[in-house]
Amino acid sequence: MSASRSGQSRRRGQGEGSVYRRANGYWAGILDLGYVEGRRHRRTVSGKTRAEVLSKLERLRRDHQLGLDLSVQPRTVGDWLEDWLTTIKNCDGTRPSTLARYRGVIDHHLKPGLGRHRLDRLTPRDVQASLASRHETVAPATVVKLHGVLRAALSDAERLDLVPRNVAKSVRGPALAGASGTTSASRRHAVFCSSLLTIVSRESS
Numbered sequence: 157m158s159a160s161r162s163g164q165s166r167r168r169g170q171g172e173g174s175v176y177r178r179a180n181g182y183w184a185g186i187l188d189l190g191y192v193e194g195r196r197h198r199r200t201v202s203g204k205t206r207a208e209v210l211s212k213l214e215r216l217r218r219d220h221q222l223g224l225d226l227s228v229q230p231r232t233v234g235d236w237l238e239d240w241l242t243t244i245k246n247c248d249g250t251r252p253s254t255l256a257r258y259r260g261v262i263d264h265h266l267k268p269g270l271g272r273h274r275l276d277r278l279t280p281r282d283v284q285a286s287l288a289s290r291h292e293t294v295a296p297a298t299v300v301k302l303h304g305v306l307r308a309a310l311s312d313a314e315r316l317d318l319v320p321r322n323v324a325k326s327v328r329g330p331a332l333a334g335a336s337g338t339t340s341a342s343r344r345h346a347v348f349c350s351s352l353l354t355i356v357s358r359e360s361s
Contacts, residue, residue, distance in 0.1 A: 175209055178202075185209040187216050189226055199226050219276065222320040233278055234271030236318065237262045240309045261305045265290060265298075270306075276319055278310075280326040287327065296330040303329040 174186040183206045189197040201212040220226050231239075241258055250258075269286035270278070283306065291299050307324040314322045 175206060175213070177206075183209040185213045187213055187220070187226075189220065197226070219320060223317050231275050231318075232271060233273045233275050234267045236275045236313055237266055237271070237309055240312055244312055258305055261302055265294075265302045266306055275313060278319070278323055280323045283324050283327045287329065291330060300329045303327065 174188075175183065176185075177183050182202055182204060184200060184202045187199045187201075189199060191197070199216055201209055201216065203209045203212060216226060241255070241262060245255060245258060266286075269289065270282065273282055283303075287299050287303055290302060303324065307322065310319060310322040310324050313319045
């Protein structure tokens with residue numbers, strides 16, 4: 157087989173989708189998603205090896221079978237948190253004071269810790285690691301608040317088929333039962349966070 161033919165021909169294995177090698181030596185694969193609202197959609201992946209591309213295609217196929225909407229472009233957790241706050245919570249009757257609290261949580265804690273992660277690739281371990289890092293600098297009640305807001309945002313992402321499941325539900329937050337020496341300010345902070353979590357739970361149900 158000539159070099160030009162091997163570089164341009166597409167190779168298809170059973171259940172693999174379309175896999176081929178580009179002229180630059182990299183491999184690429186295409187997964188046909190069918191027609192969405194009258195338009196045909198495909199997702200393309202690339203990698204240094206054929207095995208890498210096949211692995212990526214298998215992951216896409218699995219996400220598609222789970223109901224994930226692959227016709228939309230991949231977004232980061234930070235992108236989704238912005239969309240969630242401005243297009244969902246800002247329009248569903250959430251009080252301005254609650255929106256302001258959400259904004260503080262997102263801008264100061266969630267986006268710095270998880271904002272660059274791809275939304276559809278976020279794992280429970282990512283969430284656990286981020287909450288653990290925050291636990292070193294803020295009170296446990298604050299970590300509970302962060303976890304609650306993230307869980308609410310991911311619940312809406314799951315409802316809209318942007319993620320296969322809400323990974324934040326698999327993560328345990330810190331216990332709020334403090335030592336006997338807990339200050340009155342910390343107690344007030346815990347009550348505040350508990351109230352916020354109640355609001356999140358009600359508005360997510």
